[in-house]
Amino acid sequence: MTSGLCSSIIPPMKRYDPKTIEPKWQQIWAETKLYEVHEDSDKPKSYVLDFFPYPSGVAMHVGHVRNYTISDALSRYRRLKGENVLHPMGWDAFGLPAENFAIKTGISPRQATDQNKAMFKQQLMKMGMSYDWTRELDSTDPKFYRWTQWFFTFLLERGLAYQKESEQWWCETDQTVLANEQVEAGRCWRCHNLVTKKTLKQWFFKITDYADRLLADLDDIDWPEGIKTMQRNWIGRSSGARATFAIEGHKDSLQIFTTRIDTIYGATFMVLAPEHQLLATITTPAQKAAVEAYTQATFAKSDIERMETDREKTGVFTGAYAINPATGGQLPIWVADYVLIGYGTGAIMAVPGHDARDQEFARKFDLPIIPVVRPVTGKPQEDPEYRQSIVAILRNPKDNTYLSINWGNQGGNIFIGGGRETGETAEQTALREITEETGYQHVKHVTTLPAEIEHHYYAHSKGVARRIDVVSMLFELTDTIQVAQALEADEAGKFTVEWLTEAEIAQKVTDELHLSSFQQLVQGQVWTGEGIMMGSGQYDGQSSAEAREAMLADFTKAGWATEQVNYRMRDWLISRQRYWGAPIPVIHCEKCGTVAVPADQLPVELPEISDYQPSGDGRSPLAKVADWVNVPCPQCGGPAQRETDTMDGFACSSWYFLRFADPYNDQAPFDRAKADYWLPVDTYIGGAEHAVMHLLYARFWTKVMADGGLIGFTEPFTALRNQGMILAPDGRKMSKSYGNTITPDEIIEQNYGADALRLYELFIAPYEQTVPWSVQGIDGSSRFLHRAWSLVQDAAAATGNAADHNGSAETRLVTVLHKTIRKVTADLESMAFNTAIAALMEFVNEAYKLKVELPIAPNAAIWQGVAETLTILLAPYAPHITEELWADLGHSSSVHSASWPAWDAALIIEDVMTIAVQINGKVRATVAVAPDATESDIIELALADAAVVRNLEGRTPTKTIFVPGKIVNFVVS
């Protein structure tokens, strides 16, 4: 056949039209139940889960769907690898937005939620996500929240849920209390209005009981380090001591918490939080008015004002004194708002010598500052030589600069320093060194640090390790007359004298001893680090760490101190004064007290109401529904009232991942065998914003369930991955209010289709990186799909089986294909989707070039095999087009049920290797060699290269580095 005839007979190539292909396959997948999974499989299980989304009233944008695209690609890859993949989706649908919408419009939260769910699901369906929709969950479905309520009673029975009257964050706008985690810089996390405090009787979960395990188990899970750090900081474990201080003339004593019991000899006053109960009893009549005025003023301040950290310290003396149990000394007791009632005991011993806040306070109110820890700087060395030494900082008061010596490469800028000679005072040494090294003579002593610094260093110029005790002094220049320097031989000409400003010092002086001297002498900083004890009686000379242990042991024996661990984390406030949540399943009976609703009476269903306004008295709208509130007591049958608070939405998301394992169970929240089969979640994917809330709560519930024998594991999410945010093309966050959102729907509509969108979501950057969306960028993904389509369609349509073809082109094609399989496989294992897709683009580009030498039509057999592999490699990201191509290649089963291809290492070996030739580390030439060329062959070839000869300039290499397959490096002098 001639080519002219051919083109008139062969029908034109089938056009790639995502708009017809995508809905077609979505329907077929649903009909054939392609993504439904069951436990009865001999394949290894894998559970890939997205964070539980809240279906808001605004459609998802391309940033939201990045999360689902990543997890879907991963799920599809794992299925192809032969794993039994659970990949479910559901709705975390309780919450304020739906309720506030109801208040505004009268549309019930139920109705709004159902609409939003439908919209979100529709969006995900159009994206071709491979969820097992038979397991879809809705946390607002009574069949689901029945079990959330069941867990509440489960916690109640175990003493892990309790009720307490306490002051709590209160959002006036949303008319509800908030958990600590939900207050961000003094504002409500939902409406961003300032929050206040309100005293209410509230339900709590005792998460603090699990603080140690929540901390320790972080070590064993594969989570981003940043998230683990945030959780560690949030839990905020600090171990220290609780100590009792007697109060002069009172029976009551003062309890304090400190992590630095070693500094107790340096305590010079005590501070109570303004809310501290003892204040009323210990304040003397003379100070009463002042203290009351202070506390009143404090309470009148908003919490946001009180949380300002750069505020000047304020406080008032109470007139009372405590006795330092270690020294017997008298310590004035002050009240100040920098001490927080919620942490420790709400009272501290103040050690202004070693705590920056206490020092700031002491300076302001002229209280004594006593150092009891000598600073230690530098790294201790073996067998050090001991010397006494000085650091002298000389200020020129005229322009506020400081004299420094620049040693260049030998150590940068330092101040004047030197060893003390026998019989010399520190001040004499300083004056001598200043004159010798700089020639200045007329200076006056300003101040000396009260504690000598112990410094360890290696003196390179003398070749010895040294431990020195250093007296640090500040001098001022009285006039600028200089005499000649008198330098030691090894110092002459090696340094220059420079006058530096404070800002320059911060940049240029890096020596720990000199910088620390400057910070303490000039900037008034205190030493908060470790060191050697002084002024502390029998503990003098011990390291601060040793003293901490010794004192704790001694003081514990003496009966006035005890070891104590404190957590920053508080118990989880679970009650909310809102309608749209799971009712707390509790009934208050006058006779029986607080009674849990029995399991067989669950769920406590939300009544339908028409008025969603909060009741205005700090109770939820449910309080207004009399026939729902008034019920007989489950225990005595007498008159009783239901609890009207509902649960925080985070209760639902603390266990939903277990329900996916067994979503239809009406006897239990889940069957243990099913839960133990599917869980823990293998890969959990979502944004970093849930670092401390959901992820901490879910870990807590999992541990409670494990302790209760409901499951056989203690961590819910083995691996966690955070996807980065997609910003709008303008670089700002996508937001309805900026009008810069881009939705997946509009991109699919513009004929790009879901596959191009999915591909671009993954190609745009590494998945964890924040990146602005590029409107034109998606063209590249779309073009690539069209090119892949043409290639595979050409192969599918071809029928030839040429015997006499281009063998070297075929080898090349197979080599490139197998390299691509290897690269794509490795990249998917590490979720490097962007480079996996780049490798596929390279392969298609290469195939386009090779089909010139090895035409497709007569070589159909070769190209069809290549096309099949390419189609499978592409399937995880572009599930629709690959399904269509797979069918056109003659398959009747789904490409998503195919097997992931393996690569053959033998086929990857290239027939020519390129070796770079370096001279002194610079690439000067490349040589082409056979893969089996020996080292000496290659070196000989390299030395013969014209560019190499020219650059060697007749020199003979003194050394030759050979890295097989990579480089040859000739070292010449």
Add this chain to the structure above:
RNA sequence: GAGCGAGUGGUGGAAUGGUAUACACGACGGACUUAAAAUCCGUUGCCGCAAGGCUUGUGGGUUCAAGUCCCACCUCGCUCACCA
């Protein structure tokens, strides 16, 4: 202020200590077209006509060899923020 992360072309980005700038966007040139779009083929870090030289935030160090490892600094992003 503290902790964590990141600085590579015009842009998004690539690179087990071994040929920096893969892949893509954009731009430019060409083919096809009556024309445009689409498509296909090229060019594209900087300086230079070229030979060649220079280049991964800045400065230093380790190494035969540094974007990569070490030290200091600068800038940006995120998180926490008086937690004793």
